[in-house]
Amino acid sequence: MNWNTYPDRDLLALDLADTLASSLRNALARNDRVSFAVPGGTSPGPVFDALSTVHLDWDRVDVMLTDERWVPETSERSNTALLRRTLLTGPAAAATLIPLRADTATPEESLDALSAAIAPLLPIDVLLVGMGADMHTASLFPGADRLEEALSSHAPVLLPMRAPGAPEPRVTLTAPVLRGAMDTHVVIMGAEKKAAIEQARHLTPAEAPVSVLLGDATIHYAD
Numbered sequence: 001m002n003w004n005t006y007p008d009r010d011l012l013a014l015d016l017a018d019t020l021a022s023s024l025r026n027a028l029a030r031n032d033r034v035s036f037a038v039p040g041g042t043s044p045g046p047v048f049d050a051l052s053t054v055h056l057d058w059d060r061v062d063v064m065l066t067d068e069r070w071v072p073e074t075s076e077r078s079n080t081a082l083l084r085r086t087l088l089t090g091p092a093a094a095a096t097l098i099p100l101r102a103d104t105a106t107p108e109e110s111l112d113a114l115s116a117a118i119a120p121l122l123p124i125d126v127l128l129v130g131m132g133a134d135m136h137t138a139s140l141f142p143g144a145d146r147l148e149e150a151l152s153s154h155a156p157v158l159l160p161m162r163a164p165g166a167p168e169p170r171v172t173l174t175a176p177v178l179r180g181a182m183d184t185h186v187v188i189m190g191a192e193k194k195a196a197i198e199q200a201r202h203l204t205p206a207e208a209p210v211s212v213l214l215g216d217a218t219i220h221y222a223d
């Protein structure tokens, strides 16, 4: 894995937005349409703010989340709402959002329809993921009920996930989908996450799910 360490979080956001824009442009030069998978949570907002202002052929970009919490968009925990607020605005509003949430009581009821929309867009051209201090990435949490299935090389595109560390059910892209991305970036902030990601390399995927995609990834870090 390669490290990019930034003097502060503002510079990280600007520089990472620039890096992602270059990667998207390169992919757009090769393909009619490009898939771009992004995390939710607290870390990526400023990156999305910066990236949303960049001019590129957003109308040829399919944007999807790496994972979603099974909450309505009115919830402050909705990753989709974060995306609409921060990334899918300005020039980037021309991108197509591929939903990871539908209006059913459980993720299981919508899984087939959500998966069918994602499958034709694989492999992911440009992937940005976040990571929790517990070394989860997307919604691949240590101790989650379907983690073993999601880490398998035969895993389906998308799985529901429930975990002790997650207050609501989730849906998540699985390990083979994340690992198959053409260009992978990880955004982390704070010393606790830096120590966690360094430790993750020496642990099993079940203990440290983020380790499955660190091989070719670039880590973007600021304190």
Ligand SMILES: O=C1O[C@H](COP(=O)(O)O)[C@@H](O)[C@H](O)[C@H]1O
Residues within 6 Å of the ligand: 038, 039, 040, 041, 042, 043, 044, 066, 067, 068, 069, 079, 129, 130, 131, 132, 133, 136, 137, 138, 139
């Ligand atoms: O719950 C989630 O957590 C991770 C990490 O989020 P952060 O708030 O620690 O930055 C995130 O990557 C994932 O997409 C999200 O659903």
